[in-house]
Amino acid sequence: RKEKFMECFQKVSAAIGPVYSRLTANTGADGGSAYLDLEDTEDPFNGGIKYTAMPPAKRFRDMHLLSGGEKTLAAMALLFAVQAFQRPPFMVLDEVDAALDANNVRALSKYVEQADCQTIVISLKDRFFVRADALVGVWKNKPQETSSILTLDLQKYQESVQ
Amino acid sequence: RKEKFMECFQKVSAAIGPVYSRLTANTGADGGSAYLDLEDTEDPFNGGIKYTAMPPAKRFRDMHLLSGGEKTLAAMALLFAVQAFQRPPFMVLDEVDAALDANNVRALSKYVEQADCQTIVISLKDRFFVRADALVGVWKNKPQETSSILTLDLQKYQESVQ
Amino acid sequence: GRVHEMVVENFKSYHDRVRIGPFKKFTCIIGPNGSGKSNLMDAVSFVLGVQARQLRGERLRDLVYRTEKEDPKKNQRTASVELTYVDDAVEGDQTLVFRRLITRSGEAKFQVNNVNVSQADYHKRLEGINILSKVRNFLVFQGDVEATAQRQGKDLTAFFEQIS
Amino acid sequence: GRVHEMVVENFKSYHDRVRIGPFKKFTCIIGPNGSGKSNLMDAVSFVLGVQARQLRGERLRDLVYRTEKEDPKKNQRTASVELTYVDDAVEGDQTLVFRRLITRSGEAKFQVNNVNVSQADYHKRLEGINILSKVRNFLVFQGDVEATAQRQGKDLTAFFEQIS
Numbered sequence A, B: 001r002k003e004k005f006m007e008c009f010q011k012v013s014a015a016i017g018p019v020y021s022r023l024t025a026n027t028g029a030d031g032g033s034a035y036l037d038l039e040d041t042e043d044p045f046n047g048g049i050k051y052t053a054m055p056p057a058k059r060f061r062d063m064h065l066l067s068g069g070e071k072t073l074a075a076m077a078l079l080f081a082v083q084a085f086q087r088p089p090f091m092v093l094d095e096v097d098a099a100l101d102a103n104n105v106r107a108l109s110k111y112v113e114q115a116d117c118q119t120i121v122i123s124l125k126d127r128f129f130v131r132a133d134a135l136v137g138v139w140k141n142k143p144q145e146t147s148s149i150l151t152l153d154l155q156k157y158q159e160s161v162q
Numbered sequence C, D: 001g002r003v004h005e006m007v008v009e010n011f012k013s014y015h016d017r018v019r020i021g022p023f024k025k026f027t028c029i030i031g032p033n034g035s036g037k038s039n040l041m042d043a044v045s046f047v048l049g050v051q052a053r054q055l056r057g058e059r060l061r062d063l064v065y066r067t068e069k070e071d072p073k074k075n076q077r078t079a080s081v082e083l084t085y086v087d088d089a090v091e092g093d094q095t096l097v098f099r100r101l102i103t104r105s106g107e108a109k110f111q112v113n114n115v116n117v118s119q120a121d122y123h124k125r126l127e128g129i130n131i132l133s134k135v136r137n138f139l140v141f142q143g144d145v146e147a148t149a150q151r152q153g154k155d156l157t158a159f160f161e162q163i164s
Ligand SMILES: Nc1ncnc2c1ncn2[C@@H]1O[C@H](COP(=O)(O)OP(=O)(O)OP(=O)(O)O)[C@@H](O)[C@H]1O
Pocket: B058, B061, B065, B066, B067, B068, B069, B070, B099, C011, C012, C013, C014, C031, C032, C033, C034, C035, C036, C037, C038, C039, C040, C062, C063, C064, C065, C066, C067, C142
């Protein structure tokens, strides 16, 4: 039991630093740093796990003192680090970009675009979904009292531009 | 005690319908309806108050079954109805537009623009703050490790356009 | 592997049969407030074995499509969500069709490639493609993302244990 | 009446004295993530008598500006937020300057028009201009708006009682 846990913990904890740094790096600036620490290294089940994320140029802040956008990127980094270990076939995210400014929206959408895991994201921000391979448009057909779907393959447009 | 409460309740409950309807009316479509009901009309302190909001063309949904954007408008309508009674000198709102689509952002920002109460709103959406009278721009001065402020009077630009 | 497409029938705001797809590597679901986007997320979660009570305070019956006038208790419809999973990496294309239904009597049914299976077997087949329905680590529901960053201590340990 | 301007000094991410304003009828605060917008909301709430613990899990000392390297316990700065309220409707302009401070020993101080007052009097002067610091019905903090819609039953009754 401890072996399985430690293998998982070590892999995710090795992944979190590079993932968070890449997500928070902006043009010209270095990314921030993130760490996972075991409170009880001898008996991991006795203590808890501490997740610390420090945005670029900031240090030693408790998670609950970070701003809305900073917390969102910290959460997504942890999600992606866990996905690198557990490797689900796909991920579904609902409006995770709500608190992100224009730069961070672009960073997150580029990260998802380059990830090897299939990702389905609900988003209201055109700066986010402009990078998608396909769009599923949902609209309410009021007279027929139903939701309806229109799918758009964005890759066809990219080809015609080239 | 009951008299004060009932005066407040009746005024807010009269205001909520028109406020919500105006907030949710879109070009060509009627707004939705909203109600405040006392569970115990004889002894209001014995029961609770039930707030129901029904988006346009929808009926009888529990609040927790509404979508993110629908809940936001329902919450803002209640806030504005209470403000019409209690009349604070100003209101401060932090990213209340996070879950709103383009149409609802425009509806909320028009409502605030036309309200008689001074309003200060933190927003990431240019479609929201385009209607403001003034912008307070906040930026992080990293070398000096401080937040800094730049104020922009939008009314000057409106005049120069006219 | 990846999701190829989904078919929802009488699920939440979706009346009759609606096909959604094909999904690509990076697919975005867009549309106005209240149109039915999060309902699609609920549909994916539902067909991947997530319990109804995790889906916005729903009982099983609240997941079945009904018009504004109808009484939920008299709903005669059958609801189902079907997800087609494709794995090109496996020798010879492997396609799995997961389907989960709520019959008109409110009973739950599970099918893999059109064969009825028990709930336990359904979850096993999902684990076989790395979907952990109880842990839900591959899903982020609307409004939940910031809470994910603030999970600390023993909660986080429990989470790591579940994924290992 | 309305807010005319605000001056924050060593409050959260604001080093030294920073003036914010003039505020118009409809003013928006904009800027990138982490720049200090919600800290301004905390500043308004603070100067209007809201308790420190309502402000993102802060103790009074966490509200005082410090650089990344400094130890919060050794902070020697004094923090203050000052808000200028103007009422043109009253015969002859009525201007009230509310100021709330955290001294370097961590002690709280309250001033109206540069005169020290007790915390109770400070709250009374605020009630006089219709600001109910305990109810906070004129403030919506980041992430809180949807919860406002879901308040029901006895919670909502208690809220109505407070505003009446
Ligand atoms: N069982 C049901 N039958 C019919 N309609 C339903 C049912 N359950 C939910 N709905 C409708 O679905 C709508 C909510 O859809 P959903 O939450 O998917 O919207 P959304 O597109 O995510 O919106 P937002 O952008 O605001 O989050 C509600 O307005 C509700 O009326």
